Amino acid sequence: MARSAILNVMVQAAVKAGRSLARDFGEVQNLQVSLKGPGDYVSQADKRAEDIVYAELRRARPDYSFLMEESGAIEGSDGQHRWLVDPLDGTTNFLHGIPVFGVSIALERQGQIVAGVIYNPAMDELYTAERGGGAFLNDRRLRVAARTKLSDAVIGTGVPHLGRGHHGNYLLELRNVMGETAGIRRMGAAALDLAYVAAGRLDGFWEDALHPWDIGAGILLVREAGGFLSDKNGGQDMFETKSIVAGNEAIQSALLQVLKKPV
Numbered sequence: 001m002a003r004s005a006i007l008n009v010m011v012q013a014a015v016k017a018g019r020s021l022a023r024d025f026g027e028v029q030n031l032q033v034s035l036k037g038p039g040d041y042v043s044q045a046d047k048r049a050e051d052i053v054y055a056e057l058r059r060a061r062p063d064y065s066f067l068m069e070e071s072g073a074i075e076g077s078d079g080q081h082r083w084l085v086d087p088l089d090g091t092t093n094f095l096h097g098i099p100v101f102g103v104s105i106a107l108e109r110q111g112q113i114v115a116g117v118i119y120n121p122a123m124d125e126l127y128t129a130e131r132g133g134g135a136f137l138n139d140r141r142l143r144v145a146a147r148t149k150l151s152d153a154v155i156g157t158g159v160p161h162l163g164r165g166h167h168g169n170y171l172l173e174l175r176n177v178m179g180e181t182a183g184i185r186r187m188g189a190a191a192l193d194l195a196y197v198a199a200g201r202l203d204g205f206w207e208d209a210l211h212p213w214d215i216g217a218g219i220l221l222v223r224e225a226g227g228f229l230s231d232k233n234g235g236q237d238m239f240e241t242k243s244i245v246a247g248n249e250a251i252q253s254a255l256l257q258v259l260k261k262p263v
């Protein structure tokens, strides 16, 4: 697997930030933590990892724009490229000592995602994808799962945070999906959920209220692993609607139909 120069830059940034997360994970009780909103935490570890990713990417491509979870948007002069950065996806897991978290970096060119990296330092799992070049876990090429019946499928999801306001609808969706599938998983890191779909570990995934930094890299991984994605309306406006439904062709479309059931 030959990686392009830009993917190497992204890998280096993600792995360096991941090492910082791993160090902080060992001393999680000493970290400063603050609340951004109900149930929504940010720690020194998130910020340190974001500073590392920013410095690495900025050094390699000084003109590109950024959209980062903790620092927001930074406009670059190039006008064509934008980095989407989630320095620590799975902060709640991280702060509870659950080793399911990672760094997610995507690169957009003229609004299209062209490269993505997700790194889980606790498992030393590095997911990479480039548009047209396939998706990989470390050096292994990925392919979405082959199961086509929803009744055989294990589906990942995300439960809305306290205060996110749509628990009622979510419970009805969950009930409908539970009734038609072999199992549900709530892993706690949306970027990794999508990486797991790409790796064929989860047959499908859906969630609401996600941001471009949560899903940018994962979208490309799923596509490059032969999977399908849409928002909950069946369109491709995942960033605008903030909703996402993923799987192989059969599971994605069946899951979408279940989610569209009258709630």
Ligand code: IPD
Residues within 6 Å of the ligand: 069, 086, 088, 089, 090, 091, 092, 158, 159, 187, 188, 189, 190, 191, 207, 209, 210, 214
């Ligand atoms: C969160 C995780 C979680 C999802 C939340 C996200 P964060 O990201 O991806 O799985 O359910 O909606 O905000 O805040 O840990 O980067």
Ligand code: CA
Residues within 6 Å of the ligand: 040, 041, 042, 069, 091
């Ligand atoms: Ca967060």
Ligand code: CA
Residues within 6 Å of the ligand: 086, 088, 089, 090, 190, 213, 214
């Ligand atoms: Ca996130």
Ligand code: CA
Residues within 6 Å of the ligand: 046, 069, 086, 087, 088, 089, 090, 091
């Ligand atoms: Ca985050």
